[in-house]
Amino acid sequence: MNNQGIGLSGGTIVLILLALLIIVAVFRGIRVVPQSEKFVVERFGRLRSVLSPGLNIIVPFLDRVAHKVSVLERQLPTSRQDAITSDNVLVAVDTSVFYRITEPEKTVYRIKDVDAAITTTVAGIVRSEIGRMELDQVQSNRSQLINAVKTHLADQVDDWGIEVTRAEILDVNLDEATRSAMLQQLNAERARRAHVMEAEGRKRAVELQADADLYAAEQVAKARRLQADAEAYATSVVAEAIGKNGLEAAQYQVALKQVEALTALGQGTGKQTIVVPAAALESFGNAFQMLLKGRNA
Structure with missing residues (x-):
């Protein structure tokens, strides 16, 4: 009975060893690769495959994971x-x-x-x-x-x-020397730009002043032209009146102006007495006669 017990014990040991071998083979043949890595598999020292993230199966005892490489940036x-x-x-x-x-x-x-x-x-x-x-x-x-x-x-x-x-x-x-040189160049460039802007400002001011002077001259010329046109129109009106009414119309206008001037002179303050030459009195007399004729007409 001792020999039979020993035999059974030996078979049991073999089965146990075989089961352990299978379990080890399963564990060595299954590889779970993290999402951030890739596994490089070798077989007898040579590249066999590259395992991607997830569940992978390799040949146990023949293949081995030689490198675990992170694929993160x-x-x-x-x-x-x-x-x-x-x-x-x-x-x-x-x-x-x-x-x-x-x-x-x-x-x-x-x-x-x-x-x-x-x-x-x-x-x-x-x-x-x-x-x-x-x-x-x-x-x-x-x-x-x-x-x-x-x-x-x-x-x-x-x-x-x-x-x-x-x-x-x-x-x-x-280096410090280059920085200093660049700073000097920058300051010189800024000064140059400032001078250019100042010169452009003066130039613009001169241009604006010239435009203003030109505008003023144009306005003066326009005013003179309007005045000349008015005088020419008045002259033409007088000429037309003379042409229609003869010389008496012109004399009537002159007499009217003389009377208006005498009236304004008499209305001045502090001028109660007016001394008029005899020739002027004769002229005023003629003017009054013309006015009377003009009103009667």
Whole structure:
């Protein structure tokens, strides 16, 4: 009975070991990949497959997960590159790059230090692009420089299974001597603009004054023209009256004016006595006679 008990115990152990082996195989063959990662699977040291997020099955004891790669977007630390512009100005450019891994099998087998490789590549691209631009272009066309860096960087890191999502030029720094020279140039430009604006103001004032003088002259000429037209009209009326009524009409008008003048003279304050020459009295007499004839007529 002892031997039979021992035999049963041995079979039971085998079954238990077999069950444990199956359980271990199941656990080693099932891989759950998080949403933010991808797993690189190797078989005997060679690339077998890349597991996507979710539930995956591999061959236990033959396949193994060699690399777990995050596919989240990454930001490189801000780096500074020295570059010389086409007009021989030394600048220090602060850059920052954002990227994510899209093909982990390329990243883990083709490049060792991704961050260092991208940083070095960015430095070369920035120096090359800035070397083609003048300092004013670097400062004013920063978006153009950013697009150039992103485009060239995307082309060069494509073999590494990386997608460059964004590249930023954070700052363009100058040395103290260059800053001082630029400040002097800026002040000179401001002074020049101020002088130009002042000169334009004086010119505009002269133009406005000339326009005002011209307008005044035109108005005076217009007034004189109207006065001349009025005098010409009065003359024509008198001439027409003379033509119709003869010389007596003109003498009548003269006599009327003389009487009006004598009346106004007599109405002046402090002039009770008026001395009139005899010739004037004769003229006034003729004027009164003309007036009487004119009224009787």
